[in-house]
Amino acid sequence: MSKILLLQGNQAVVEGAIAAGVKFFGGYPITPSTEIAESLAERLPLVGGKFIQMEDEIASMGAIIGASLTGKKVMTATSGPGFSLKQELIGYACAAEIPLVIVNVQRVGPSTGQPTSPSQGDIMQARWGTHGDHWLIAITPASVPECFELTLRAYALSEKYRVPVILLMDEVIGHMREKIELPDNYDEIPQAERKQPDCAPADFKAYAADESLVPPMPPFGNGYRWHVTGLVHDETGFPKGAGSATKAAADRQYHKLYDHLDDIVQVENYCMEDAEYAIVAFGGAARTAYEAVDMARKEGIKAGLLRPITIWPFAENEIQKLAGKVKGILVHELNRGQYVYEVERAAAGKVPVYSYAKYDNEPATPAQLLAEFKKAMAL
Amino acid sequence: MSMEQLIDKYFRPGRLPHIWCPGCGNGIVTGAIVKAIDKLALEKDSVAVISGIGCSSRASGYLDFNTVHSAHGRALPVATGVKLADPSLNVVVVTGDGDATAIGGNHLIHAARRNIDMTVVLYNNSIYGMTGGQYSPMTPYGSKATTAPYATIEHDFDIAELAKAAGATFVARATTFHTQLLVDLIAKGIQHKGFSIIEAVSACPISFGRQNKLGGPADMMKWQRDHAVMLPAWNKLTEEQRSGKFPIGLLYEVTDRKEYTEAYDELIARAQGGNK
Incomplete structure (x- = not known):
């Protein structure tokens, strides 16, 4: 119910x-x-x-x-x-x-x-x-x-x-x-679970990971007496001055996420199937964008919205694909331009990337966004 | 139990030698903590030792408990999270004078105010040792430091008075010369249901002693012997006689103030019973 x-x-x-x-x-x-x-x-x-x-x-x-x-x-x-x-x-x-x-x-x-x-x-x-x-x-x-x-x-x-x-x-x-x-x-509702060690406490190395690169994490008080530190540490969890340990920790922490972008990165495509021009917007700004796309469609403009749900890691593949598909991208965000530079980098010059930055305490209206969109795309 | 046996039982294998300088008092204070824990026969799994950043805060890594070496000044908020989320753990906070009273000063007064059950062992070596001898809020007035080449013009905290005023319910002080007292006070602090703080006056011959010409490690411990006064004797001294000296012992204890995690359990029962 x-x-x-x-x-x-x-x-x-x-x-x-x-x-x-x-x-x-x-x-x-x-x-x-x-x-x-x-x-x-x-x-x-x-x-x-x-x-x-x-x-x-x-x-x-x-x-x-x-x-x-x-x-x-x-x-x-x-x-x-x-x-x-x-x-x-x-x-x-x-x-x-x-x-x-x-x-x-x-x-x-x-x-x-x-x-x-x-x-x-x-x-x-x-x-x-x-x-x-x-x-x-x-x-x-x-x-x-x-x-x-x-x-x-x-x-x-x-x-x-x-x-x-x-x-x-x-x-x-x-x-x-x-x-x-x-x-x-x-x-x-399914509850997310934290991976637990399957070895005896005496054999436990707090930051030793399997192929998932994510180490198990037992709660305090259950027999695995491990050490938590912000100092660069090796797989034992204890600080180590060696450069190789610094590099290994950084590489594992990068790959544990970036090897799984398919699992982590989500975007929504709205009216993108036949779109020739795209708006990229997220959060509150995306609400304006849905409406602006609908208005553009009524005018016969093949507009679509790509809405990043995952902001970080950046939707690199999705933006690259988008740049191979449409004639132009307008990034609409409620700041003076931050995410647009990431989009520009991923588009890598394949299509023009424009910015509609709104930073005057108010979200844009769909009509404002549509006007900026048409101006940018010379429609 | 001999110190060798205590090391075998409570220190992590392969983590020694420690990083502390020859003559440093931190080993004595850390030894006192494990002696207190041994005296109380606490299960190692039931103990969480949480430290900040600085010389003293490196102690957590050597000890075979559930341990956190947190960020500078932040041992108490992390300890508060551990204790409130799992009140069955015995929480000991290891911190220094700079860590606890400068960058972490706000957390200290608020943890004391809440009367959350944990025991803070404040290693007071009068200086920032890890960074090489800068003055802390507990560096005695008029001392030299690398950042006070003309001697400090800032007055130092009396942390016992501060903690008491903030709401701590167990306040004590000992020195690395008075080691048996230190062990007893830490053990009593752990047993105390509420926020307990033990200032352990310690010597830093390298970063504090040298620039203030205080002699070697033994001289600095003799200074502790000659300037620390047991509370009953202190109470009989005149203001004039107290000058330059400081009291040691159990300075303050109250037991009628409700401990925070107990109060929280009552709050849960109240909320679930439908009462606001």
Whole structure:
């Protein structure tokens, strides 16, 4: 049985978290993500979970790292300024390979910016915010139902690949209310599981991986007394100064994700089958794009939308294929141009790539986007 | 149990020798932690040792427990997550004066305020040792440091008073000279249900002692002997007599304040019972 509700995107994330089996949330209030913390403060104790409002953004990130080490599924939620503060520990979680989910409901920046206005200005921060070489996953919902689905997917990916997953929302999606159909009972939703060691504790090497390149991760307290560190470590988990260990760790952490792009990278194609011109847009900006494509089609223009659902790793193959298929690509994003450079790089000059960057506190209207699209494609 | 036996039992094979300089007090403090754990006969699987960054924080890697060498200043938030998510674990936080009171100072007062059950062993060597001798918030006023070539003009924290004011329910201090006291206080701190902090006054002859002409390791331990005063004796001293000295022992303990994870379990029961 299911129920039909009218929910905000942020509330759908909460439902997704409960359904995914999240048992720990560490947070700090920040607009426009606060509803997630407020709602989980109420919901988690009802399922035996723990919510804690930490003293700052950094601490909330530290708390979920600690809680994840006990085997729990964990979440934190923030927005741009808080996301910046969390970055050192996001890098730590990449290096130590700690499964966790960070929700970033983006707002206008930099600095305090415009807290209640929509933006997609953290595209590059999500990928490169922390220092050093690192690899992680960022996924972006474009509807309230998708907030629920992608929250589940965030845990599936995070646990499978032992990697931080960023649920990269924007204020449009976080605060928009839409119809969503949810199961009455979450008990039948498959729960992501963390791989466990099959050797005896005495033989356990914390970062020794099989061909999946993902090491098993036992919870603290069950007999495998392992060491967690942000220092470069070898397969024993202990620091090693050797350059070969640094290279081996980096290579494995890269390949554990980038050898599985088919599993990780998702895009939606809308009206793309016979499309001659494409819009690339994601999250809140994609909502404008669906409508703009429909309007273009009514005018007889063969327009289509490619909507990246996975933002990082970048949809390299999909964009390359797109560049081989259409006559032009317009990237529409709510910032002054970030994702467009990735698209341009992947298109590699095969077709012109244009940018419709919107960064004035308001999402574009479909008519504005259509006008920019026609202008760019000289239609 | 002899120290050799303790090392066999509680230190990870192949991880020694440690990185600490000759004469460093960190080994004494780390030894005191395992002696305290041994005294309490805690199962190794039930102990989580969580550290930050710095000389003292390297201790976690040597110890055969569930261990985390976290980021600079962040041992307490990570420890809070571990403890709240699994209250059955005995959580010991290993940190230094810079790690705990400068970059991690905010976390220290808030962990104390929550009265979450964990034991912080603060290795106070008066200096940033790992980076080569810069002043910390616990470097004594007027000391030299590589970043205070004209001597520091910043006043130092009394971390025991700070922790007490912030809500810690067990506050103690010992030195690497008073090792039996240190072991006893750490053991009592672990047994204490709530936030406990033990300041372990330690010597850093290389990065602090040399630039302040404090002599060698033995001289610095003699200084501890001559300047630390057991609390009952301290209480009898006049302000004038206390000058330049500091009290050691169990400085403060209260047991009537509810521990955080217990309070959380009650909250869960309340929520599930339908009461807000």
